[in-house]
Amino acid sequence: MNDKTFLSYLKHADKPFSGWDFSFIDDTGRMKSDLLSWSYGSMALSLIQDSKSMLDMGTGGGEFLSKLGPFPSSAYATECYLPNVPVAKERLTPLGVQVVQIDDDEDLPFESGQFDLVINKHESYSAQEVRRILSKGGLFLTQQVGGHDCEEINEKLGVPLNEEFKDWNLEKALKEIEKHDFKVLKSREECPTQRFYDIGALVYYLKAIPWQAPGFEVDQYTDELYAIHKMIEEKGYFDVTQYRFMILAEAI
Template sequence: MWREDKQFERWMEQANQPFTGWDFSYLVETGRMNSDCLRWSYGSMAMPLMQDAKSMLDMGTGGGELLSMLRPWPKFVCATEGYRPNLSVAKERLEPLGVTVLSVEDDDRLPFETGQFDLVLNKHESYSPREVRRVLTVGGYFLTQQPGGTDCFEINERLGVPLNSAFAKWKLDAAIRGVREYHFEVEKQSEQFLRQRFYDVGPLIYYLKAIPWQIPDFEVDKYREELYSIHLHIEQQGYFEVTQHRFYLLAKALA
């Protein structure tokens, strides 16, 4: 029983800390969680686009961790964040550097002028292709990397929670159809399924707190028995392996 497993209880206590920003180095750099390498680099694609742009929007900036490292920036840079706990973190990190950081909760209503940006970046953030096209100049670029609809489905299976039926259809083909409908030309794209491993149950809990859409009602106490089952699996196997679903597209705004 988990009540008699002191190590399991220690993992529970260590994982019971608030998650802010979008920084998994606490888990990755200690080797407690890792993933296979993607065939592409979001940062290596973003930086040349930034160098050719005069204005840029970073959608879903998290705590501004990635944006703060993607330098040099265009002359005018804005960032949005929809998750309230991250907003103050992003403002504190980015606003002293000259970035305008705004809260956005409705993908269909971005608080920007039509044609305001030469470049829109979006890593793992929801978006409306119509609204992205509206805020882009003709000839501007939209680069997005997305988690696909079957991302880490093994977690849902072990916790007994079905995947969101609407989100389950989210994949590269659907994203391409969406941007083409709003006058984009897709110049580059790729999709990949890769392994992600958790080497103790603590990082899994930390991860689920950071991505509440995976298990919308996730609470440690509610799923303690299922988490203990995964803990025992890790004790035997050495890790708990899931399948990441990732894709990206680079699209140019047409007239």
Template sequence: MKTSNNAGSKNTINTSSMMPAEQLAAMKERFEQGLKEAEQPFHGWDFGYITDSGRMQSGVLCWSYDEMARSCMKDAKRMLDMGTGGGELLSSLHPLPPYTCATEGYAPNIAIAKDRLSPLGVNVYPVTDDSQLPFADGEFDLILNRHESYNPREVWRLLSEGGVFLTQQVGWSDCREINDRLGIPMPSDYAGWELDFAVDQMVRNGFHIWDQREATPVQRFYDIGALVYYLNTIPWQVPDFTVERFREPLWEIHLEMERHGFWEVQQKRFIIGATKNK
């Protein structure tokens, strides 16, 4: 994989500033402490370790996925939540339709999701293939999907006639400033995964689109530990990420955080509301 010339350097720390030795030493100490604080376990799909403390903050979207989901749920009797994570969001939408199921593809999340959702009457199904889900044709009249991959043809199969599909997705160009600074190309697996492509895909598979929007909110990191923790939890952004491999560019980002109080990147989000044509 292509990297920057310095990405693999373990011991080189460039500081072009002429700051006093004491100030530099204090900044290095905060840098190392931040890296140590990033060594925290990640459970379910909960970024509370860095968001609840305000160490990472994201801009507001021009829609609320939660409220749109609740609105769709008003007339739903049979619902599926795809990629439920640890069930955090789905459980917050309670009361749920009488028959509600969830899928999850990340093995460590499955037990967490079952513990959280089983008391609510939700069956959680492990999945490994988006194109072959363990449900009957037309089993659901509502399918929710937040930041999970999906196969449009399989979604169409699972929905009853007139059924609704609501999905919020992360665009391919999400947080590309991270990759640019670390000298790593954006992952090619999902190149082109943006709103227009996804809408066209849904239409070609027999869906009527009743809502489509995209947004580019800012995401800010307020210390280097928050950024490292984030990269450790989303390994697809920078495959094979390690602190030692990217120590020098991380140090340069840390210097910017010290100067400005934060370092920011641009997210990419889009949402699609679709109905299976009768």
């Protein structure tokens, strides 16, 4: 492969990814997404300000949560990806948030009824366990990524959708929520477009989210990536379809 532009994009995509921060390709305009009709951040901010005890599930490096303070006197965040834990602690501990490393969403190290608010952005969860740690009348806010998210990437690479998440959607999530003593207050789903303007941005993205194409390695998909690169050169971009849904539920 002697295409210098293609190879330079791939080399640039080697930049290490830490926490949950896509600014390397997002802030530079190399990847952009259409707007949703709701704002998880606005909803979470309002709920946090009204809470007395809260938990943020899957905080990443704490980048997002750190912008939503001030926090109640009892504020926790969980993270299962070990390299993110020290990043999150450094960012969140000075803000009064205790960061807890966990291994299993179905066995959280908190007391029953400990929180009046649990928030969760793009993190797996057990509806039963979330209900256990919420007090009666407590609120659960989540924004989720559906199993068919960005499936055009998989089609172009010739990689099947991840079987573990393929059937994950709003309908299934609502059934689980309502089964475990929640009253759904709000729910919505949408399919915005996500646009990549160069192949390096796509490669960087795929390295950061290994569940999209499990086992992804650039060397194994050079031909497929080059085909996408040539398409971007001709068209100007590569569009994929995201799948997002949100749920706000009350523990009853």
